[in-house]
Amino acid sequence: MSQWVINGIRTGIKTTAYPAKPEAAVGVSPGLPVGGDCSPSQAASLIESCPAGVFSQANGKVMADIRRCIHCYRCVRGIEHPVNWEQTYEWGTVRDGQHEFGQPFERSIHICVVDAGDCGACLNEAKQLNNPYYNMHRLGFFITPTPRHADVLLVVGPVTDHMKFALKKVYDAMPTPKRVVAVGACALSGGVFAESFVCAKGVADVLPVDVEVPGNPAPPLAILHGLLVATGRKAPAAWARSNTVKA
Amino acid sequence: MNRTELKQEIDQRWPGQAQCPPDSGSPCEVTCARATLPELCGRLFLEWNFSFAGLIVEEGASEWQLRYTFYGEGDAGWVHVLVTAPLAEKTFPSIVKFVHAADWHEREAEDLYGLVFEGHPRLGDFILHDDAWQEGVEPMRHKFDPQMAMAHRKPDEDWRPTRIVQEPGAFVMPVGPKYSGVTESVHFLLESVGEDVIRSTPRLFYKWRAIEKLAEGKTADEVLLLAERFAATTAFAHGLAYCQAVESICGVNLPPRAKTLRVFLAELERLRQHAGAIQEICESTALAVANAHAGICEEELLRISCELTGHRYLFGLLALGGLQCDLSDDACRKALEKSQTVLAKLNELEKRLRVSSSFLDRLEEVGIVPERTAMVYGLLGPIARASGVVRDLRRAQPYLGYENFQFDVPGEQEGDGYARLRILFAETRQSVRIMEQAVAALQSGSVREPFQLRAGAALGWVEAPRGGAFHWVRLDGNGKVARYRIVPPSFANWHGFHLAVEKFAFQDFPIMLSTFDLSVAENDR
Numbered sequence: 001m002s003q004w005v006i007n008g009i010r011t012g013i014k015t016t017a018y019p020a021k022p023e024a025a026v027g028v029s030p031g032l033p034v035g036g037d038c039s040p041s042q043a044a045s046l047i048e049s050c051p052a053g054v055f056s057q058a059n060g061k062v063m064a065d066i067r068r069c070i071h072c073y074r075c076v077r078g079i080e081h082p083v084n085w086e087q088t089y090e091w092g093t094v095r096d097g098q099h100e101f102g103q104p105f106e107r108s109i110h111i112c113v114v115d116a117g118d119c120g121a122c123l124n125e126a127k128q129l130n131n132p133y134y135n136m137h138r139l140g141f142f143i144t145p146t147p148r149h150a151d152v153l154l155v156v157g158p159v160t161d162h163m164k165f166a167l168k169k170v171y172d173a174m175p176t177p178k179r180v181v182a183v184g185a186c187a188l189s190g191g192v193f194a195e196s197f198v199c200a201k202g203v204a205d206v207l208p209v210d211v212e213v214p215g216n217p218a219p220p221l222a223i224l225h226g227l228l229v230a231t232g233r234k235a236p237a238a239w240a241r242s243n244t245v246k247a
Numbered sequence: 248m249n250r251t252e253l254k255q256e257i258d259q260r261w262p263g264q265a266q267c268p269p270d271s272g273s274p275c276e277v278t279c280a281r282a283t284l285p286e287l288c289g290r291l292f293l294e295w296n297f298s299f300a301g302l303i304v305e306e307g308a309s310e311w312q313l314r315y316t317f318y319g320e321g322d323a324g325w326v327h328v329l330v331t332a333p334l335a336e337k338t339f340p341s342i343v344k345f346v347h348a349a350d351w352h353e354r355e356a357e358d359l360y361g362l363v364f365e366g367h368p369r370l371g372d373f374i375l376h377d378d379a380w381q382e383g384v385e386p387m388r389h390k391f392d393p394q395m396a397m398a399h400r401k402p403d404e405d406w407r408p409t410r411i412v413q414e415p416g417a418f419v420m421p422v423g424p425k426y427s428g429v430t431e432s433v434h435f436l437l438e439s440v441g442e443d444v445i446r447s448t449p450r451l452f453y454k455w456r457a458i459e460k461l462a463e464g465k466t467a468d469e470v471l472l473l474a475e476r477f478a479a480t481t482a483f484a485h486g487l488a489y490c491q492a493v494e495s496i497c498g499v500n501l502p503p504r505a506k507t508l509r510v511f512l513a514e515l516e517r518l519r520q521h522a523g524a525i526q527e528i529c530e531s532t533a534l535a536v537a538n539a540h541a542g543i544c545e546e547e548l549l550r551i552s553c554e555l556t557g558h559r560y561l562f563g564l565l566a567l568g569g570l571q572c573d574l575s576d577d578a579c580r581k582a583l584e585k586s587q588t589v590l591a592k593l594n595e596l597e598k599r600l601r602v603s604s605s606f607l608d609r610l611e612e613v614g615i616v617p618e619r620t621a622m623v624y625g626l627l628g629p630i631a632r633a634s635g636v637v638r639d640l641r642r643a644q645p646y647l648g649y650e651n652f653q654f655d656v657p658g659e660q661e662g663d664g665y666a667r668l669r670i671l672f673a674e675t676r677q678s679v680r681i682m683e684q685a686v687a688a689l690q691s692g693s694v695r696e697p698f699q700l701r702a703g704a705a706l707g708w709v710e711a712p713r714g715g716a717f718h719w720v721r722l723d724g725n726g727k728v729a730r731y732r733i734v735p736p737s738f739a740n741w742h743g744f745h746l747a748v749e750k751f752a753f754q755d756f757p758i759m760l761s762t763f764d765l766s767v768a769e770n771d772r
Contacts, residue, residue, distance in 0.1 A: 027550030
């Protein structure tokens with residue numbers, strides 16, 4: 001029994017200082033491609049390399065719609081002019097730029113997580129938020145199994161047909177005011193699965209989405225940032241204004 | 248039983264009914280008449296010690312081809328039993344009477360191709376949920392266009408699942424598809440007369456994304472993206488199985504460095520996935536401190552993976568013919584050293600857990616799967632090995648040069664939750680042992696072999712963290728995928744999960760679920 005305590009003390013504090021300070025540890029994020037100045041031929045090769053349709057070209061610049069990025073690294077590996085790749089993690093954005101989140105979401109919130117056809121990675125990353133490295137309880141975020149107690153609905157996966165009905169029921173069961181956070185490339189654009197006869201192209205097809213967190217999967221710090229954006233405690237990602245092309 | 252003995256046996260028993268070709272490469276393709284099929288498969292499975300890998304249905308231009316795949320240890324190799332019939336004839340004998348492991352495979356083929364398996368005890372509501380799909384939709388047939396509008400009707404809110412237990416006072420407790428905190432979507436029908444679960448029917452495929460249908464007509468390279476992403480907690484293993492299938496069609500000889508790096512990464516993924524499974528077990532028993540320690544281990548392994556490869560779940564590394572990029576020897580050595588540190592923490596955790604009586608009480612003699620049942624159900628991976636079915640594809644049918652590595656395949660006899668936990672811990676040690684040898688054996692040279700795609704079909708297999716994963720790929724002449732069949736380990740293990748749950752109390756249910764380490768994404772495809 002006492003050995004548990006001794007081990008605990010020996011382990012020390014592992015929790016990240018984020019959001020008070022940036023997290024500097026390596027391996028917390030897979031990073032994302034960013035756009036920038038680019039010759040037309042380089043831009044063409046980038047556009048051709050990407051199976052997810054992330055890149056587009058305009059006015060001597062290549063732009064990256066990172067909502068679609070599936071981390072296949074084909075724009076950085078085995079290509080002559082690789083794209084700029086940034087190891088950031090503050091990826092949460094507000095979907096239509098209009099939301100005032102306001103008071104109901106300023107303090108402790110309860111989150112209901114629904115898997116709508118996820119491959120397991122985004123879900124596993126959301127699970128990591130409870131491990132000592134991220135410990136989201138310190139920020140007043142709690143996971144609740146029941147939609148009746150939830151303020152925020154966190155959805156992962158492209159919304160398969162069999163889950164559509166359940167997802168709507170969960171949303172309807174939540175008290176208002178409520179917010180929807182869509183996490184991962186599949187939840188934003190359908191990813192590699194959509195659009196098909198069994199799969200919608202993202203949560204926005206089914207529910208009104210407030211905050212979007214890209215990534216395949218979105219790393220824990222990005223999900224945390226998305227939740228902080230949803231509660232109005234952090235500004236949405238800067239690239240949302242400068243770098244994204246409208247889908 | 249080697250190939251010559253197998254041929255003798257088959258020729259003697261079923262002259263004119265089943266043909267076994269003379270020894271000519273792997274796999275051994277036995278063609279067989281429909282009437283002989285159940286008996287032949289039964290012999291292979293029940294008497295000659297072959298494991299069932301999966302049923303692969305292919306719709307040809309004029310006929311059905313059903314391929315029942317089996318594998319044995321070493322010399323026994325792979326045996327594919329082939330049955331053909333004209334497209335108009337959709338009835339085949341069920342082999343379930345002898346090969347219970349094929350149960351769900353036949354249900355799937357019935358649902359998606361509209362085939363009928365005579366003698367199968369329970370067909371219907373499986374992948375296509377009865378409450379949401381019209382009868383007669385056969386999505387895997389060529390004539391079904393995946394682009395067309397959805398062919399099913401609105402969900403029927405009054406639909407009720409079949410109830411099996413009819414005793415007075417019996418009731419059904421529905422759980423899911425949204426239940427508990429951060430969990431995958433699956434529905435359980437727990438039938439009970441009070442405290443104990445008497446019957447448990449998992450209702451799966453809420454997350455069915457029809458990967459096999461989506462893959463058809465795509466290029467081999469595009470399908471790799473799907474193979475990696477349909478079950479991302481074991482992304483590398485599934486991507487690997489797919490790559491091996493394509494490489495085996497095209498006769499690619501991988502550069503030695505690519506092989507060794509693939510072994511290293513596959514073991515890193517196993518280590519990480521097992522740490523995650525251990526964390527889930529600690530969490531389900533509400534042992535908060537152990538949960539925190541295991542959570543630290545898993546997160547550290549995710550960070551090690553990311554530092555080494557750029558991605559926490561090893562996406563975007565595999566390429567057909569090798570790897571997309573090289574990893575430096577130093578980076579691998581550093582990842583190994585860090586993994587060894589994490590392993591030391593896991594060992595310490597195991598030492599503590601083994602003397603925590605409150606923890607052991609929840610695991611010991613809970614969710615027992617006896618050896619015979621594990622074998623009959625065709626369970627795979629750590630779950631089978633905890634019940635005494637000690638078969639590991641890395642040893643039984645080695646790939647990537649696993650025969651050159653020194654490692655043990657741990658086995659236990661009890662088949663309870665605690666045995667499964669011990670297997671997980673033992674396998675993390677073996678994985679690090681293999682990683683050590685891989686780093687020491689890293690050759691210099693390229694990591695990718697350029698090659699031309701050609702038409703053909705082959706099976707790729709990998710011992711994924713959760714058990715054997717089998718990927719069947721058929722390429723057409725244009726480098727497009729004509730048929731892609733995935734048989735993930737969770738498909739077999741979900742089939743046997745109800746065995747563990749029944750006759751135990753409700754409160755043990757989450758614990759048994761976590762000790763089975765099942766992936767819904769893998770199963771649902």
